[in-house]
Amino acid sequence: MGVCWGPVLRVLVLQAAWALSGGQVRYSVPEEAKAGTVVGRLAQDLGLEAGEPEARRLRLVAQGRRASVEVSGASGALVVSSRLDREELCGKSAPCALRLEVLVERPLRVFHVELEVTDINDNAPLFPAARKNLSLSENSPPGSRFPLEGASDADIGANAQLSYTLSPSEHFSLDVQRTLDRETMAVHRLVVTASDGGRPALTGTVELVISVLDANDNAPQFNQSVYKVQLPESAAEGTLVVRVNATDPDVVVEVLDVNDNAPEVWVTSLSVPVPEDAAAGTVVALLSVSDRDSGANGRVRCAVWPASPFGLVATFAGSYSLVLREALDRERVSEYEVEVRAEDGGSPPLRASRGVRVPVSDVNDNAPSFAQAVYTVLARENNAAGAELARLWARDPDEAGNGRVSYSVAEGVVGGASSGVARRPASSYVSVDAESGRLWALQPLDYEELQVLQFEVRAVDAGEPPLCGNATVQLFVVDENDNAPALLPLAGGGPGVGAAVSAASGPVSGALWAWAAWGAPAGQVVAKIRAVDADSGYNAWLRYELWEPRGKGPFRVGLYSGEVSTARALEEADGPRQRLVIVVRDHGEPARSATATLSVSLVEGAEAALAAAGSSSSSSSLSGAGLRPAEGGASAASAASATNVWLVVAICAVSSLFLLAVVLYGASRWAPRAAVLSGPGPATLVCASEVGSWSYSQRQSRSLCVADGAGKSDLMVFSPNFPPLPPPPPGPAAKETQPEPPALLDTVGQF
Template structure:
């Protein structure tokens, strides 16, 4: 039956709504029920789900559970209808003894969201214990000399029930000599006394048998009896008498063994041995008193024999007898009430009754981690306990009900920063001195996938020489993830895109576990100089996270293409010049071609330009030279190893006037087109060269400012090439026709002309080459390179030393070349 039941249904419903609303607001509520003791299994207690405002259909999904405060599971809830019922039989006397209030505290916990409810079930006493006397038969010895009105104290009965069920009335069987009187000594004790109503005559009736009945006030009434056997004694007719009938003593529970409790004194009006008194405990005294106290039979001193414990027994009631040593011993009685006072001798006790571990690192503040119960067996301030945890922790304690505290999350946690917390919960009472106890709770933080894989660098750069074997290992990328288990398991893949007309996956592949990057086919520098792509690292979490890194793959040129010769000759029989045209698909040194006559002795009056491929005369031609000449020209590159090709050139000699006429009036009848073309070409070359010299002068002036020294000097001519990917684009050569006959021979001029970079505006010595599409559709990334610091004629080549500290980004792949075979002559051509 719920304690909040009211007479009218409307009142009960309104009160229930108020209580449920309050419970919902504060997150914790209290419901009280009562049930009689000795209730059998299945006895209805109350509609718990309804009274707590919970839906019966949600009890299972919300993980409904009930925790008893340190006792057996006396109650259980039917999850189908939400009814609280008795699970095992209850015995109030076993649970609470003589305590006036007996209740079992229950904690009801549900999730989604987490709610905690507190339920008290009061155990009602029923009259299930009959009064019990210490013995079934009590022997009394009464002298015949005792006068009517004499009283003889009797040991009363005890009833384990409480309230009216423990209140007793006594009744003595009918007789003419004795009557019964119940004396209430104080609020703590009352006992029956046998009163002599008529003088005894041992010769007439030496023995009296009476029945003493004790009846409680319960419903139904229960009774207990004791047989009184009264023996009538003769002669010694004075009883030892104590100064008080009841003595009250207070002792603290820490009183030492051997300490004096009280010294009794009884007197006897008789003479001789009839007044000698011996003190003793009543023969019916309980063993607990015998184990705790002892009495000196001669002096009447009562001392402590064992340890006192307030939490075990708070009050001792001791019956003491004073017996004279007469022929018919007379006995006097008194009662001693010893009250034990509490001291703070019990430290608090901690118990963790519910744990929600581990705690996910994305758990919101307010998440309940553990339910902690505290108790102290002491009373008053000695039993009042406060709980605390160390500061600077992302947790806090919240008092929920009585001596229960919830350990809740106070702020967000990060497993990658702290993976677990050792929380020491300290309980301290308010006694003097204060006592404390502590318990450690290890709170583990579980991982969630909140960190994406990360690479140690944003860009990987790798240089690969062309014609690599298929399946060659290019480089390894590696990403790390600070999460755990599958959240930290990283797999690699290539971000697919198109490279020209082919997919990226046809060029390279990435091992999903190791991050090794392999080339799937040989790379050809002449088709692809730079391959830039992205590698993705993805973890196995749910949902998965990923990180990307850029890989720049630079293909280095190899000398795998021989020069290709395509001759351009004059009309047979005319004095036109002969020019050998050659092209090498490689770049840099591998594409730098050299021309020479294969058999110099058979060249006659002719020579070939070493770098231009122009065939010119070394002297004036004579008739002795013959009408025709055949030259074998060898063209080879500067690669390692060098590749070469040959071309055979046939030369026919004509008369001088024709040569002059041919030179001044080429075929087609126009006025000097060849001369005009050469003049225009030389003007353009001179303009470019002048502009270039001006740039170099400005550059040298900037270099003369204080700063790192530039190491440069004369040496063997070295080709220096400027290109981000380590080589040029195809070498573009400037070619002119030469007259073979009279006139001044043209000076050889060869210019390797890649795209010249522009000088930077901030004066720094660097050149920026803009991304330009090449034959494969790829873009060459801009690159900074240190340029040449001087220009001189007469076949001198200039270079910047790669190890020069003033050129931090220079390599042998980053150079640019201009070659002059002799000083420019504006009057020639």
């Protein structure tokens, strides 16, 4: 036998290469790369040939948070699947590396992949506030310095190296150049620009408002140097001589602030939507708050409404972060309207607000859920293939693919040695539509083969990873009257009996023999017609009717027992032989029947005894004492063999029913009324049959009660919803008519 060494050598070479390289593949990808960007030829780097990645199910497993890359099934390449943000993944840490695991099946191997996300210049420098107020004395000497708080940049490396420039001014640069003169210009407005080292560079600005404080650097000056006044000598004391005027650019006037400016609120950055599994502390938005007034009138307090699940955190003077305080649930609230309220310290205070809309994105955190854990479905046997049985529905409150549910029948095995049915998968009987949950039959169901089919239906959503829910379906097959009664060999009871039974499709007919002695009294049992029905309930409840001869014959048949007995004393006038045609019918709709022909030979008592003794010694294959087949010995032996099987089944069933009757009879003695085992409604008595054994269906039974004094050994339980029995045919057999069949308290649903 030849051995293919090629794949083995590739695996050995690959293992050696991995051992030398430390068992790790390293790739690099810039942040914000578009979805579909190829990061590296992973399958080729792992030594896999064309077609192997898909055959060996090459797949990626991320450690920690969800990866933004995936493996292409066809080519085995590692590609970008969603947005990569280095600042979100690693912050200021450098380098930013994602650790991934790659699984390869057949055989199962685990490889480690390190993906470095490199920085791009996607963040501009940001000052703590958009405006900065400064106050300087006008006599500050040139070269005086005062500190300014610099800008920050979320990038790293050269992309975060900042340089500053100042808007053109003859009084200021980044150092003071000229003497200030408040009287010339009281307020200076400058713009400081911060540029990073990226290519192209990104910038951020802050406005400097510099107020020049007054210094006493000016002497008072009169409006003229000499004032000439002529004054009469008779001028009275207190007479105004002259009005002089002197000015001083420094004569200081303090202007008191009035709270005439309301606070202002800006949203400088907004990161939405917020995943519903976001952790507490996640920053949703950055806000800037200012007030043009001064002192208490310019001090601003901020609050967020509603108070949960968001909160405000002060970062710098006048800057706030809107952060997540509590866990979110998109299925409960899918979107929030958040209002940031600002109030200054004036009297009365002035207020302002800014609304922020925060949508919540869905996460696959809900598994499909069925309305019921167990579904009970009734289906009649012989249903058409493709017939709809039920509709199942599972609810998934997630949205889009996370809430899109598909249905399937879970693989399970039905039957086995204990049930007598060959083991078959449940999916060979039923199927479920993947989208609608419609359950239908793949083939006609046969109650005689399968009474109960139990299986699971699985509902799986399309999330990543998918979540699933299960429901159990119990499918009860409801019996239909599709089996005619089958005759069994006669049971002994008279001087001699015999049988030769032939079966055919539809009604079954057979020829039977029995012997009776002259002078036998009325009521003596000559033979007992026995039949079984593979159906259940009413469909298997049998009755026996004497079809021929009509009128007052010497024999009669028990309506439900099948016992053939003498209606009167036998006389010579009855002839040497009587031919009886007996019809066995079930109570199905429509009813099915079988016909038995019984030949009764009338002989002397001694001859009947000798015939019975001879029959029992000559043929051991017949079940009755003194059986004597007329012809067809081989066919009689075959029928007797089948009879033994039925006898065992019948004996077991009758014994079980007898034990149940004894228990129920004892229980009824202790109860003030008839004991009802289950089911609502009025109590209806179900009594034992007066004669013989009965076929019954345990699975279709619902309720059972036994009246005091019911001393019969056989019990019957039948399926409901059938019309009442017709009256018995006229004739001698009508005297043996039993009461109407018992009714059940609880019934099976109609179809």
